[in-house]
Amino acid sequence: MSIHLHTRPFLKMHGLGNDFIIFDAREHPLALAADDVRALSNRRRGIGCDQLIVMKPSDRADVFMEIWNADGSRVGACGNATRCIGKIMLEETGRDLISIETEAGLLSAKWDSTDISVNMGLARTAWDEIPLAREMDTLHVELTVGELSDPVCVNMGNPHAVFFVPDAEEIDLATLGPELEHHPLFPERVNASVASVSGDTIRLRVWERGAGITEACGSAACAVTVAASRRGLTGRKATVLLDGGPLRMEWLADGTVQMAGSTTLSFTGEVAI
Structure with missing residues (x-):
């Protein structure tokens, strides 16, 4: 007996251990429901990921990046995924600079030696913008x-709460993260981070809404860079050390945040949708 399944090719990439399933739907549309995303993201029964990304056509940029959390919720920004999509598009086009459209706005990516540097857009700090x-x-x-x-x-592009503590390693983020994510102060939930500052180096651990503790979170690295500078704990440049490795950060004079770090292609394959 033969079984005919509809399959789609995918890439599995990560930025410092923050991992993604990536589908290219620029030529062949792909409509996913939340149940599909949860099934694909499941690390025992699916491929497994923190976020699932769908590349779509864009009238405003080189590509549109649709971002899903592992729990099936949609999200407007993901810094590590932006670097991964940036690398795909830079290699595909052969250009030095490309643009990426997201629900949170237009972003750009360029080479930084062998790493990818992305501009993650404006940091917003008004209470009603969080x-x-x-x-x-x-x-x-x-x-x-x-x-x-x-x-x-x-x-x-997504809400962050950054707590500065003497030692980020000592915080029970697995227990406190869910309570913070769903606290009534945050109507759209929140990404909760704990950070320890030493000079211009920031040790950061992150609980991502919809994903839990992740090895790296690019938008949280942006948020902590802005938060530390606003508090006077660092200058506008910092190295952010996440569980998965370092990111080089700068809060630029125009209010946007630049982030540079590595990306890795783990494997490719096809999966039944």
Whole structure:
């Protein structure tokens, strides 16, 4: 007996261990439902990933990047995935600079030696841009959960709360992360980070909404760079050390954030949708 399955080719890539399933739907459309994304993202029954990416045509840029979290929710920004898509497009076009459209706006990517550097767009710091449930100072947010308090909030295409602590390694992020993600102060949920600063180096651990603890989160690295600079803990440049490795960051004078780091193609394949 033969079984005929509809399959699609995919790439499996990661940026510092933050891993992605990537589908190219520029010529052959691909419509995914949340159940499809959850099944594909499952690490035991599917391919497994933190986020699933669909490359689509764009009238405004070289490519549109549709981003799904592993839990089937849609998200506007993902820094490590942007670097991966940037690498694909830079190699495909042979150009030095390409543009990527996302739900959060237009981003750009370029080579940085053998790494990929992406401009992640404007850092937004107003309370209603995060968004928060009520008006308050985003440099000192009135929030305490367990041993964490007084975060800085930043929107980098998605909402972030950054807690500065003496030692990020000591925080039980697996326990506190879910409570922070779903706290009523954040109507669109939040990515929760704990950070320790030493000079211009920031040790960062991240709980991503819809994905849990990940080895790296590019938008969180952007958020912590902005947060640390706003607090006067660093300058506008920093090296952010995530579980998966380092990112080189700069909060530019125009308010956008530049991020550079490595990307890796893990494998390719075909999967039944």
